Amino acid sequence: MDDIKRITRPTDVPDYGLLNDLLWSDPSETALDWEDNERGVSYCFGKAVINEFLAKVGGQAFEVLWY
Numbered sequence: 001m002d003d004i005k006r007i008t009r010p011t012d013v014p015d016y017g018l019l020n021d022l023l024w025s026d027p028s029e030t031a032l033d034w035e036d037n038e039r040g041v042s043y044c045f046g047k048a049v050i051n052e053f054l055a056k057v058g059g060q061a062f063e064v065l066w067y
Contacts, residue, residue: 024037025044
């Protein structure tokens with residue numbers, strides 16, 4: 001979460017890295033884990049990735065989802 005808070009705003013979106021992935025990664029019903037995105041930018045992620053994230057951030061998840 002600290003990495004997200006340190007993103008300078010306003011900013012240009014880089015071709016790769018955290019900001020690019022936050023903007024362009026997509027949830028997928030068929031992905032088991034992380035997969036290349038069909039659009040050629042960032043990744044697709046499956047339910048297991050979401051569950052792992054929610055387990056890691058715990059109570060912060062609700063706050064993140066509403067910003």
